Amino acid sequence: MxxxxxxxxxxxxxxxxxxxxxxxxxxxxxxxxxxxxxxxxxxxxxxxxxxxxxxxxxxxxxxxxxxxxxxxxxxxxxxxxxxxxxxxxxxxxxxxxxxxxxxxxxxxxxxxxxxxxxxxxxxxxxxxxxxxxxxxxxxxxxxxxxxxxxxxxxxxxxxxxxxxxxxxxxxxxxxxxxxxxxxxxxxxxxxxxxxxxxxxxxxxxxxxxxxxxxxxxxxxxxxxxxxxxxxxxxxxxxxxxxxxxxxxxxLDYEEWDPAADGRLASHYDAENLANRIHNRRALQARANLPQRDNIPLIAMVSRLDWQKGLDITGHVIHLLMNGLSGDAQFIVLGTGDPAYEEMFARLAGYHPEKMTAFLSYDANFAPLIYAGSDMFLMPSLFEPCGLGQLIAMRYGSVPVVRATGGLADTVQDSETGFLFNDYNADAFWNALQRAIYVYNVDKPRWQTIQQNGMMTDFSWxxxxxxxxxxxxxxxxxxxxx
Incomplete structure (x- = not known):
């Protein structure tokens, strides 16, 4: 050069x-x-x-x-x-x-x-x-x-x-x-x-x-x-x-590094995923959820805005919390449109043993959510690039995203995450079910998907x-x- x-x-x-x-x-x-x-x-x-x-x-x-x-x-x-x-x-x-x-x-x-x-x-x-x-x-x-x-x-x-x-x-x-x-x-x-x-x-x-x-x-x-x-x-x-x-x-690899991030309960990398369990348990404790190791812990960290696909999210979380894909836990961190804040607050009120909604933004808490969750949701209507899915992959949380904008360019279906195309709740729910199925029945493949995401180069x-x-x-x- x-x-x-x-x-x-x-x-x-x-x-x-x-x-x-x-x-x-x-x-x-x-x-x-x-x-x-x-x-x-x-x-x-x-x-x-x-x-x-x-x-x-x-x-x-x-x-x-x-x-x-x-x-x-x-x-x-x-x-x-x-x-x-x-x-x-x-x-x-x-x-x-x-x-x-x-x-x-x-x-x-x-x-x-x-x-x-x-x-x-x-x-x-x-x-x-x-x-x-x-x-x-x-x-x-x-x-x-x-x-x-x-x-x-x-x-x-x-x-x-x-x-x-x-x-x-x-x-x-x-x-x-x-x-x-x-x-x-x-x-x-x-x-x-x-x-x-x-x-x-x-x-x-x-x-x-x-x-x-x-x-x-x-x-x-x-x-x-x-x-x-x-x-x-x-x-x-x-x-x-x-x-x-x-x-x-x-992605700023100095700021976002699971092997050195001081905001985590335990450090890890793609070669040593075993330590992620300590972040999961710390996240469950922070969210007042039961400490269960073998059910999918699903998360969102998002501005609560129509662009982020929240119109199709409420129904999917309702199905998830009602056990239609087996036992699962859900955590959301974000603030924004009062209508979406109320939607998540109501869902969390119905399912206090399974879901917690943190309706604020806490930059020091977000890394623990990435490091402690199994799956990360980004059902965006449009997304010029997206940062959440890059951080999620870096931290070993498998993204479930809509194939639009930068999400389509960064997440490879069934290789580093799970994608859906149509902007509706059915397509979103089907993608999430595919992810949960692999998590529940094929742990080696799940670990490979995590490692693929962690080792992809998204450096500046x-x-x-x-x-x-x-x-x-x-x-x-x-x-x-």
């Missing part, structure tokens, strides 16, 4: 500094893997409230950035640090009125907040006297950088000739706002077919303006080009289909190699003009 690139990595979330989902995991892990390949990666994110309040190891840079806007230049502060366990620099754009708030998102002025952030991140490269070869933007929050670069930015030598990559993590969140945002950003352009009257859609802008587009699994890259999966962007994505790619997310190193290839294509395209 000869070419080494200067990569400006823009993300609204970077773990551990800010995280609401998979975007934060990518922001915290992929830059380190790219750095290990020899690239000069600089990460930029907003200085949210936790940073402004004083985050360990984060220090202010002297001076301030002057950020051009349609209403004049506005000052922004900059904090700096490095990603944990690395020397990858990360910079935080500080503007107290915009970012020093209790939540990351959900405000009426979100489009302006992230347009300001995007423009400030580009100005930061000038202040650092560092011109990137690639601007790698993630989700709609950073798409304003790509829109400005490919229009007004072409009038400045500092921003000319930069290739861009736009990564879609969740197509459903699109960053819609009024056309006035372009006055604020100081650019002129035309409307897109995906935009309503007087509307700007930053997801569409990212797809339209980027040199290359990718999403976080090969199957999801195909699904978003269909009317069913395209969230209104499918025609634009089909128009750009030669430039749309799928690269699977990785593999993903980083895919992104390196994407950068090469983007730079070649840019050089061609």
């Amino acid at each position: 000869s070419e080494k690139y200067k990569i400006l990595f823009l993300s609204a979330e970077v773990s551990p500094f800010a995280k609401t989902g998979g975007l934060g995991d990518v922001g915290g892990s992929l830059p380190k893997a790219l750095h290990e390949l020899g690239h000069d990666v600089r990460v930029v994110m907003p200085a949210f409230q936790k940073i402004e309040a004083g985050y360990p190891g984060v220090t202010p840079m002297p001076g301030s950035l002057m950020v051009p806007t349609g209403t004049g230049q506005l000052p922004a502060g900059v904090f700096q640090s490095t990603l944990p366990k690395s020397d990858v620099p990360i910079y935080f754009i500080a503007e107290g009125n915009l970012f020093n708030r209790s939540q990351l998102y959900g405000y009426n002025d979100d489009a302006y907040r992230f347009a300001f952030f995007s423009r400030a991140a580009l100005e930061l490269t000038v202040a650092l006297d560092w011109k990137p070869d690639i601007v790698h933007a993630h989700d709609w929050h950073t798409a304003p950088a790509l829109a400005w670069l490919s229009t007004a930015g072409q009038g400045y030598e500092a921003f000319r000739g930069i290739a861009t990559v736009f990564t879609i993590h969740n197509l459903a969140h699109q960053g819609k706002t009024s056309w006035h945002i372009f006055d604020y950003m100081g650019l002129q352009t035309h409307a897109l077919a995906e935009e309503g009257y007087n509307e700007v859609n930053f997801m569409a802008r990212g797809i339209y303006h980027a040199t290359m587009v990718n999403t976080v699994s090969p199957t999801y890259a195909q699904e978003i080009m269909t009317p069913a999966g395209g969230a209104g962007m499918d025609a634009l994505l089909r128009h750009r289909h030669y430039d749309v790619h799928g690269i699977l997310n990785g 190193q593999r993903s980083a190699t895919g992104y390196h290839q994407l950068y090469e294509w983007a730079i070649a395209r840019t050089l061609q003009g």
